[in-house]
Amino acid sequence: MDIRLTPEDAELKARARAFCEQVLIPLEDECEELGGLSPESLERAKRAVLEHRFHAINHKVEDGGQGYDVFQQVLIEEEWGRATGALWDIPWRPSIPLAAATEEQKEEYLRPACRGERRDCYAITEAGAGSDPTMVQTTAVRDGDGWVLNGTKWHVTSGDVADFILVHAHVDGDPAKATIFLVDKDLPGVRIVRTPRYMHTFVFEHPIFAFEDVRLGPDKVLGEVGQGYELTKDWFVEERIMIGARTVGAATRALELSLEFAKGRVQFGKPIVEHQAIEFMLADMAAELMAAKSLLYRVAWQAARGGASRKQVHALASAVKLVCSETAGRIIDRAVQIHGGRGYMREQPVERLYREIRVDRIWEGTSEIQRMVIGNELRKRGADVYTGWPIA
Structure with a gap:
């Protein structure tokens, strides 16, 4: 079983990380101070999206998108999820139900939206x-x-x-x-x-x-x-998987910042990373993040390349959103605790992540709704929906 990224996917992920670090993260302070971005900053960011070819990553090339599959989108959104202020929403991704548009509707709505001319x-x-x-x-x-x-x-x-x-x-x-x-x-x-x-x-x-x-x-x-529920369900499924990706990205940044801080913060004569209380928090953060990320990648791969049916993807997307959003919430809470008083200051990314991660357990289906979906699938189809492994 080969779980390595292909060279193409690894390069795409690296490009997404560079975009986040060079374009999105430098806008964090302005976004926090203003509650948004100035028109000038927003226009510069929009140009950067086009220059980096990160517009409409979820739509077909013939409609003006990038043609990335769900797994590739997860690699991208995971990196963008590191940014605070929901700056990951600057690169526009037109709602996936627009793929069901007529040719005339695509010309009026979808294709201009993919190009960034409409939203x-x-x-x-x-x-x-x-x-x-x-x-x-x-x-x-x-x-x-x-x-x-x-x-x-x-x-x-x-x-x-x-x-x-x-x-x-x-x-x-x-x-x-x-x-x-x-x-x-x-x-x-x-x-x-x-x-x-x-x-x-x-x-x-x-x-x-x-x-x-x-x-x-x-x-x-x-x-x-x-057909409204069917189209809305497609939208929910895509959003739930991408929320999983972004929350994993946010939690990864929180872990990295916490580890860096704990190595440099000295109390009682040694870095706090050497105190078992902090060490154990970091260990739990790393282990839980690894588990959530593994689930995310598995489901995204199944959806894109593993032959999972539409119904299977809907069921698995609920597990992704539930696990990733709740795991990220716990990790970022510990990150604030490790940072102490500094973690409560709005100038610190972990504080902003703490406020921003909370909604991920609510929008696009609450944690309780995800549990209902999972429970319904278990009753109807058995545990294998979630515990089974794809067969080649």
Whole structure:
């Protein structure tokens, strides 16, 4: 069994690390101080994304993307996850359901988004609909050959910089007719209600959107009427695996910073790394990180190159998100403890990582939802879904 990276994958991972260190990490302090980036910094970063060819890593080359498979995307996102301020969101990755667009929709939305000329955001969550998407109250009603959209969406990540929105709505208020609509942000009736402040610092915002009698043409349905849950599930699966990658990257940086600090910090006559209490914390951090990363790489490889079915990937993605996000939370908590008072200062990366890692156990499906998915798979298909090993 050969678990080594290919030379091509190793080179890609090294390029992603260099991009993070040269482009993203130098922006951390500005992002923390301003709660985002200046237009000038954002424009420079955008140019760097294009120069380094890291735009739309999740879409096909013929649509303007880089054509990387899921495993390669994990290698990239893991390195970008080292940056604080969610600066990993600067390199745009158009929502994967856009791959289901018609040729005309691709020309209008997907391909310009891949080139960085447009930007999308995904709107599913509502005040009364979080873990249970059947509770969505946003509706789309036929009007002639088009549609009228009404509803309110919460936590729409990057909604401040997006110019079109993928809106998950129920046709005629029927959850069985869940459908994704392509909504241009400048249409009459689309407005930002407010932009809440969150625990973390994020380079972009998460506004609340209202859609009030928004008129849409017949060509604004993505996929088919009633295909909304299927497309949203595809989006969730991709996001869960990439959250796994970024949390592993964040935890890796936290471990490295903690080890470096512990070697240089002297208390009671010797570096604190030589005190067993600190040594054991570092040991636990390293062992848990190794386990999480191994799971992440295995599932990403199965999804990309191991012949796993769509249903299998959905099941395994939940394990990735659950294990990686919770492991990273524990590791970064210990990192703050090892840094002592310095670990509580916002100028320290471990403090920012501590605040920013918390949401990874919530968005794109809470830890509890991931456990429900895993439990359901165990009941239906047995333990082998998670304990079995791919056979060549």
